Amino acid sequence: MADQELPTRERISVLDRAVQRVLGQPIDRTDGPAKVTGDARYAFEMAAKDALYGHILTVQIGAGTIRSIDATAARTAPGVVAVLIDDDRLPADAVNSFDKPKSWRLGREIEFFGQGFGVVVATSAEAARAAAALVKVDYAPRTGRFDPDLSKPEEHEPEGLRPAVHTGDFDAAFDGAAYRYDAVFTTPIHFPAAMEPQATLARWEDDRLILHSSLQSTGGATKAIARALDIKADRIRVIAPFVGGGFGGKTSVGAEAIYAAIAAKETGHPVKIVQTRRQTAHLAHHRAPTRQRVRIATDAEGHIRAFGHNSVIAQRHDRWFIEPVHIGTTHLYAGAARSMGVDVVRANHPTSGAVRSPGEACGTLAIEVAMDEAAEALGLDPIEFRRRNEPGASPVDGKPFGTRKLVECYDEGARRFGWDRRNPVPASVREGDWLIGTGMAAAIRSNITVEARANITLHPDGSALVETDMTDIGTGTYTILMQVVAEALGLSPDKVRVAIGDSTLPRSAGSGGSFGASSSSSAAALACQDIARTLAARMGVDAGDMTLQEGHAIAANRRVPLTELLAGEAVRADGHAKPGDHTNAHVSASYGAHFAEVAVSATTGEVRVRRMTGVFDIGRVLNEKTARSQILGGMIWGIGSVLHEDGMIDARTGQFTNPDFGEYHIATHADSPPIDIHFIEAVDDLANEAGAKGVGELGNSGAGAAVANAIYNATGIRIHDYPITLDKLIDALPED
Known part of the structure; x- marks a missing residue:
C-alpha cells in the first residue's frame, strides 16, 4: 500500500513525470450531461x-x-x-x-x-x-436568550478549530507604538x-x-x-x-x-x-454571529509590531463548534506580538457550525477593512502596506511557509485590474448620480491535510476505475479524479470511470474544509504510483525511467501497449494519503488578492458592484474550469455577505424572521458583475501528494472586504456592522 512514508519527491513523482496533458486542463464536468438531462438522481x-x-x-x-x-x-x-x-x-x-x-x-x-x-x-x-x-x-x-450581548463573553477561549494565539507582550507593544488602530466589527448569522x-x-x-x-x-x-x-x-x-x-x-x-x-x-x-x-x-446549522475587535500597532514606517484579533461568537448550549474567526489572521501579516482568540456567549439559537470558509469568511470582513483603514492613516497604498508586512515565516512560531505567492497575487491582480489608475481620495470620482470607488483585499484559506483512501483498478482492456467514498457537491470531484488518474496512468479521459458517494467504498476525506479534492486526489495519485511500479516491473525497467502516455508504457526505446503488459489480468492498488511529519513542520495555506469597483447611488445609497478581479495561489491546478467556478462562486458569496446576507432572529420569540429565499437575500445574477479570475500556479510539494491546495473556500475570503473598501473609496463612509445596506449609507452620503 502506498502511503506518505515515502520521501517527498518520490511521493509526487507520478504526477511530476506525467505527460498526458489532461491534468489542469479546463475539461467539462463528466457528470454534466447526467445533470442537465435529469439522469442524475438526488x-x-x-x-x-x-x-x-x-x-x-x-x-x-x-x-x-x-x-x-x-x-x-x-x-x-x-x-x-x-x-x-x-x-x-x-x-x-x-x-x-x-x-x-x-x-x-x-x-x-x-x-x-x-x-x-x-x-x-x-x-x-x-x-x-x-x-x-x-x-x-x-x-x-x-x-429565552434570543438576543445575546456579544460584548460580554461567558466562556473565554474554549477549545475550537483554532487555538488562541498569544505571543510577545501585546499590551506593551501596542501601547508603545507610533500608530495604533482599534475598532470593532460585527457580522450576522449566515445560512448555508x-x-x-x-x-x-x-x-x-x-x-x-x-x-x-x-x-x-x-x-x-x-x-x-x-x-x-x-x-x-x-x-x-x-x-x-x-x-x-x-x-x-x-x-x-x-x-x-x-x-x-x-x-x-x-x-x-x-x-x-x-x-x-x-x-x-x-x-441545519448556520454561521454564528460575531463581534470582532481588531487592533493593529505599527512603527512610523508602517511595520506592524502588534496584531490583535479577538472575537466573541454566539452558540447554543452544549455545542462544541466555535467559529475560528482568527484562523486566517494567525499567519497572514507580520507582528511579533499577537493576541488572537474567540470567546463565546451562549444563546437559545439553533446550532451554529462550519459554513463555507469558517473563520476566514467573517474574519477577513474585519481584518481586511482594518488593514485598509490603517494604510490610509499611515499614508500608504493598501498594497504597499500589505507588502511591507509580508512575513518571511510564520510570525507565530517561525515555521516556514509552503508555497506562498501572495505578493505575486497582489502584483498580478493590480496589473489586471488597473490599480495604478485608482484615485485614493474618497468620494472624488463621480459618474452622474453614481459615486465610483475601488478597493482591494487579501485572501487566505488554511490548507488542511486529511486522511483519504482511494482504490484504482487498471482493467485488462486498458481502462481504469477509481473508487472512493468522496462526494461531489457540485465542485467537480468526478472530473478531477478522472483527470488525476488519466494523467498518472497515461490514459485518455474516456478510459477512466469514477465511482464515488457510497460509504462502502474506501474512506476518503469528504467534501468540506477545501480538503476534499487535494486529499482524495493524493490518495488516487499514490495508488497510480503503485500501479506504475507494477507496470514497470513487468516491462523490466525502473519506474522512474518509464513514461505512461496514450495507453502505452514507454521506456528503453520501447513503446508497449498497456493491454499487452496487463496480459488479461487487472492490476489493483490502494492509495492511502495521510498527514505526515511535513504537515506540522510548515504552514500551508492558499492565498489570493481581490480587487473590486463599485458604484454607489448618491441619492439612495444603492450599491452596485461593477467589476471584480481575483488572482490566487492554489498550488497545482487540477482543473482550471472547476477551480475558476469554485472561486467565482466564492466571490459572489462574498458580495452577498457584505451587501445582503443577514439571518435575523426575533428577539421576542427566538424565531428566524427570514428563513427562506424570499427574505434571506443572497447575491443573484443581477448582483454579480463581470469577474476576472487568474491563477498563479506553483505546485506545493509539501502540501500533499497532488501538490494542490484548497480552492473552494478561498474565493469567499476577502471578497466582501474588497467591496467594503471600494464603498469607502466611493463615498468616504466606513461601515463596520455588516451587511452594508443602503439605510446605513444614505444619511451619510456626501452632498452635491
Missing part, C-alpha cells in the same frame, strides 16, 4: 417501492418545555400511517448529535425555535405536512442556503440500514448515525452520488436522516423526508 428523487413520506414536527417557541402533545387528529387524518412522538427511539435533536441523544420526554427543555420533536408519516408528502399541522402542543414558555435542501430516503434490509441522503461525507456520516440510533456503523450504508450543494451545512447528519431511519423501521416501508426551506434555517 436523494429525494431515488425510487423506492411503496415509499412513505415524513414531515418533521418542530416546536414553535424558542425556550421552555412541552406540557402535553395531542396528536389524535393527526393520526386519523387522510393518508397518515404513523405519528411518532415521545418515543425512546426519537432523538430530541438529531442535528449535530455527536453523543448519543436523549429521547424526547415531556418536560424536557426546548433549546431553540424549530427544534424537532417527532415525525408524521403518510402516503404522500402533502398528507404528512397537512397532518403535522393538526398536532396540538401545549407549551410552558420561559424567557444550498439549492437542494436536506433530504433522505431510508430503508431497511433486515438489520441493515440504507440511506440515500444529501450529505457532504458518506463514511463520516455512518458514525454519527450509528451513535444516534445505537447500532453498529458497519450496519449502515450511506449513498450520495449527487449532492445539490452543501457549503458546510451538510457536513453534519441532518435531522431528517435520523427521523427517516426510525420511521422506516417502525412502518416497515422506505421513508422519504425532505426538510422544508424554512426548516433548514433551524435544523
Whole structure:
C-alpha cells in the first residue's frame, strides 16, 4: 500500500513525470450531461417501492418545555400511517448529535425555535405536512436568550478549530507604538442556503440500514448515525452520488436522516423526508454571529509590531463548534506580538457550525477593512502596506511557509485590474448620480491535510476505475479524479470511470474544509504510483525511467501497449494519503488578492458592484474550469455577505424572521458583475501528494472586504456592522 512514508519527491513523482496533458486542463464536468438531462438522481428523487413520506414536527417557541402533545387528529387524518412522538427511539435533536441523544420526554427543555420533536408519516408528502399541522402542543414558555450581548463573553477561549494565539507582550507593544488602530466589527448569522435542501430516503434490509441522503461525507456520516440510533456503523450504508450543494451545512447528519431511519423501521416501508426551506434555517446549522475587535500597532514606517484579533461568537448550549474567526489572521501579516482568540456567549439559537470558509469568511470582513483603514492613516497604498508586512515565516512560531505567492497575487491582480489608475481620495470620482470607488483585499484559506483512501483498478482492456467514498457537491470531484488518474496512468479521459458517494467504498476525506479534492486526489495519485511500479516491473525497467502516455508504457526505446503488459489480468492498488511529519513542520495555506469597483447611488445609497478581479495561489491546478467556478462562486458569496446576507432572529420569540429565499437575500445574477479570475500556479510539494491546495473556500475570503473598501473609496463612509445596506449609507452620503 502506498502511503506518505515515502520521501517527498518520490511521493509526487507520478504526477511530476506525467505527460498526458489532461491534468489542469479546463475539461467539462463528466457528470454534466447526467445533470442537465435529469439522469442524475438526488436523494429525494431515488425510487423506492411503496415509499412513505415524513414531515418533521418542530416546536414553535424558542425556550421552555412541552406540557402535553395531542396528536389524535393527526393520526386519523387522510393518508397518515404513523405519528411518532415521545418515543425512546426519537432523538430530541438529531442535528449535530455527536453523543448519543436523549429521547424526547415531556418536560424536557426546548433549546431553540424549530427544534424537532417527532415525525408524521403518510402516503404522500402533502398528507404528512397537512397532518403535522393538526398536532396540538401545549407549551410552558420561559424567557429565552434570543438576543445575546456579544460584548460580554461567558466562556473565554474554549477549545475550537483554532487555538488562541498569544505571543510577545501585546499590551506593551501596542501601547508603545507610533500608530495604533482599534475598532470593532460585527457580522450576522449566515445560512448555508444550498439549492437542494436536506433530504433522505431510508430503508431497511433486515438489520441493515440504507440511506440515500444529501450529505457532504458518506463514511463520516455512518458514525454519527450509528451513535444516534445505537447500532453498529458497519450496519449502515450511506449513498450520495449527487449532492445539490452543501457549503458546510451538510457536513453534519441532518435531522431528517435520523427521523427517516426510525420511521422506516417502525412502518416497515422506505421513508422519504425532505426538510422544508424554512426548516433548514433551524435544523441545519448556520454561521454564528460575531463581534470582532481588531487592533493593529505599527512603527512610523508602517511595520506592524502588534496584531490583535479577538472575537466573541454566539452558540447554543452544549455545542462544541466555535467559529475560528482568527484562523486566517494567525499567519497572514507580520507582528511579533499577537493576541488572537474567540470567546463565546451562549444563546437559545439553533446550532451554529462550519459554513463555507469558517473563520476566514467573517474574519477577513474585519481584518481586511482594518488593514485598509490603517494604510490610509499611515499614508500608504493598501498594497504597499500589505507588502511591507509580508512575513518571511510564520510570525507565530517561525515555521516556514509552503508555497506562498501572495505578493505575486497582489502584483498580478493590480496589473489586471488597473490599480495604478485608482484615485485614493474618497468620494472624488463621480459618474452622474453614481459615486465610483475601488478597493482591494487579501485572501487566505488554511490548507488542511486529511486522511483519504482511494482504490484504482487498471482493467485488462486498458481502462481504469477509481473508487472512493468522496462526494461531489457540485465542485467537480468526478472530473478531477478522472483527470488525476488519466494523467498518472497515461490514459485518455474516456478510459477512466469514477465511482464515488457510497460509504462502502474506501474512506476518503469528504467534501468540506477545501480538503476534499487535494486529499482524495493524493490518495488516487499514490495508488497510480503503485500501479506504475507494477507496470514497470513487468516491462523490466525502473519506474522512474518509464513514461505512461496514450495507453502505452514507454521506456528503453520501447513503446508497449498497456493491454499487452496487463496480459488479461487487472492490476489493483490502494492509495492511502495521510498527514505526515511535513504537515506540522510548515504552514500551508492558499492565498489570493481581490480587487473590486463599485458604484454607489448618491441619492439612495444603492450599491452596485461593477467589476471584480481575483488572482490566487492554489498550488497545482487540477482543473482550471472547476477551480475558476469554485472561486467565482466564492466571490459572489462574498458580495452577498457584505451587501445582503443577514439571518435575523426575533428577539421576542427566538424565531428566524427570514428563513427562506424570499427574505434571506443572497447575491443573484443581477448582483454579480463581470469577474476576472487568474491563477498563479506553483505546485506545493509539501502540501500533499497532488501538490494542490484548497480552492473552494478561498474565493469567499476577502471578497466582501474588497467591496467594503471600494464603498469607502466611493463615498468616504466606513461601515463596520455588516451587511452594508443602503439605510446605513444614505444619511451619510456626501452632498452635491
